[in-house]
Structure formats: C-alpha cells, structure tokens
Amino acid sequence: AQSVTQPDIHITVSEGASLELRCNYSYGATPYLFWYVQSPGQGLQLLLKYFSGDTLVQGIKGFEAEFKRSQSSFNLRKPSVHWSDAAEYFCAVGRSGGYQKVTFGTGTKLQVIP
Amino acid sequence: EADIYQTPRYLVIGTGKKITLECSQTMGHDKMYWYQQDPGMELHLIHYSYGVNSTEKGDLSSESTVSRIRTEHFPLTLESARPSHTSQYLCASSDPRTGTGGEKLFFGSGTQLSVL
Numbered sequence: 001a002q003s004v005t006q007p008d009i010h011i012t013v014s015e016g017a018s019l020e021l022r023c024n025y026s027y028g029a030t031p032y033l034f035w036y037v038q039s040p041g042q043g044l045q046l047l048l049k050y051f052s053g054d055t056l057v058q059g060i061k062g063f064e065a066e067f068k069r070s071q072s073s074f075n076l077r078k079p080s081v082h083w084s085d086a087a088e089y090f091c092a093v094g095r096s097g098g099y100q101k102v103t104f105g106t107g108t109k110l111q112v113i114p
Numbered sequence: 115e116a117d118i119y120q121t122p123r124y125l126v127i128g129t130g131k132k133i134t135l136e137c138s139q140t141m142g143h144d145k146m147y148w149y150q151q152d153p154g155m156e157l158h159l160i161h162y163s164y165g166v167n168s169t170e171k172g173d174l175s176s177e178s179t180v181s182r183i184r185t186e187h188f189p190l191t192l193e194s195a196r197p198s199h200t201s202q203y204l205c206a207s208s209d210p211r212t213g214t215g216g217e218k219l220f221f222g223s224g225t226q227l228s229v230l
Contacts, residue, residue: 006156036219043118043204043221078178087197090157102219104157 002027002093004105012111013080013081021076021108023091033074034102035065037086047086059109061085086112117141120205120222127195128230135190138207146188147219148173149204157204163188195229202226222226 003026003083004047013019025031036044065076074091081114088109094102118139127133138145144165147155159172163182177193177199188207192199205226208217 004156036221043120043206043223045221046218047222049218073163095186102159106156 002031002095002101002103004091004093004103006089006091006105006108007110009106010109010111012113015083015112015114016080019076019078019081019085019110021089021110023074023092023105024072025074025091025093026072027093027095029095032102033065033067034092034094035063035076036091036092036104037061037072037087038107041112044090046102047076047110081110082100083112083114086110118205118207118220118222122225123223124228125224126228126230128192129196131195131229132226133192133195134217135203135205135227137188137190137222138186139188139207139220139222140186141207141209141220142185143207143209143220144185145208145217146182147206147208148172148175148178148180148188148190149206151202151224153206156185161190180185195227200227200229 005024034049036046037048047063048057050057050067057065062079088107090107091105092102137163146163148161151157158174160176161180163169169180178190178192194208202224205222206219
C-alpha cells in the first residue's frame with residue numbers, strides 16, 4: 001500500500017528565509033509525487049509534480065522539489081519565503097491506472113513571521 | 115484558476131436532516147472526486163466518478179451517496195446527517211490531458227459541514 005509521511009505538523013519561518021518541507025513516501029514502484037498548497041478557506045492547488053526525468057522539479061510560485069529515490073523523499077523547497085506563502089502544504093503519492101489513486105499526507109502548516 | 119464550485123460554503127444543520135452538497139465544474143473533466151478532510155488528518159477519498167452514470171466508493175467508507183447525471187455536476191447526499199458527519203468535504207476533478215506523470219487535481223473551496 002502506498003503512504004505518505006509529513007513529519008512536520010507546523011513550521012514557522014521568517015519572511016525572506018529559506019524553506020524546506022519534508023515528505024517521505026512508501027510505494028512499490030516509481031510513484032507519481034505531488035505537492036499541493038491549501039490557503040485558508042480554499043481548496044488545494046497543485047504546486048508541482050514528479051514522475052520521471054530530472055529529479056529536481058520546478059513548480060509555480062517559486063517552489064521546487066527534489067526526488068531522492070534512495071531516501072524515499074520528495075522535499076519541497078523555496079529559497080525566499082513571502083508572507084503570502086503562509087498556508088498548509090500537502091504531499092501526495094499517486095499511481096496510474098483506474099481512477100488514479102492518490103494518497104495525501106497529513107499536511108504541514110506554514111506560518112511566516114515578519 | 116479553478117473552475118470548480120462548491121455550495122454551500124458552510125452548512126450547520128441538525129441531526130437527522132437530509133442534505134445535498136453541490137459540486138459543479140465547467141472544465142469538461144470526466145473524472146470527479148469527493149474527499150473528506152479533517153484537521154491534522156490526510157484527505158480521504160470517499161467517492162469518485164469516471165464519467166456520466168459512473169460512481170464508485172473510495173477508500174474511506176462513507177454513508178453518503180453521489181450521483182453523476184451530467185458531466186459537470188457531482189452532488190453528494192447524506193440521507194440522515196449525524197454529528198459524526200461533521201467535516202470538510204472537498205470536491206475535485208482531474209484533467210487527463212495534463213500528460214504523463216499523474217493527473218492534476220482541481221479542487222473546489224470545500225463545504226464545511228457541522229451537524230449538531
């Protein structure tokens with residue numbers, strides 16, 4: 001069975017500081033990996049996804065993520081955080097076929113302080 | 115960006131009432147989904163649909179039901195609401211044209227349901 005672990009429930013960073021959100025997954029084959037962001041009162045929005053190719057993936061809003069097969073990780077990074085990045089971030093793993101089963105992590109809530 | 119709409123945004127009702135949560139998308143997506151989201155928990159898939167007249171149960175057992183009579187509309191119904199149904203319900207659709215590497219999910223803003 002596939003699963004996702006986001007070990008950090010809550011992270012606080014200063015505006016302008018760098019950010020890394022951790023994600024570890026469990027899946028038997030090469031997974032589809034996603035990062036979604038949920039702003040307060042909103043639905044989830046896709047930031048980026050990975051399936052194959054370059055292990056460093058660029059997404060929207062200046063985010064990037066690196067796939068590390070040896071560590072079963074797909075950490076999200078941003079070099080300089082803006083106050084508008086305060087939100088909840090969900091890592092997800094998916095597989096193809098059928099309805100495209102996607103398993104989400106429990107989320108990491110990001111707080112940005114001035 | 116997302117053209118997927120959920121109503122109502124918030125709903126507070128009493129136990130035993132029948133409710134329908136509405137979800138509509140204007141993107142022409144065949145696949146649609148309902149997720150249940152609780153604070154600090156992962157999103158759980160409760161229903162999905164491949165297209166018109168197709169409905170399937172998701173990973174999490176739910177007493178709700180869904181219907182898909184039109185491509186753009188995927189309502190969720192609870193015949194008799196209970197306090198245990200209190201949760202946020204997120205509707206989503208996916209675009210098979212996003213190429214290889216998994217379909218992008220488009221989410222609505224959700225319905226926060228509170229059953230008293």
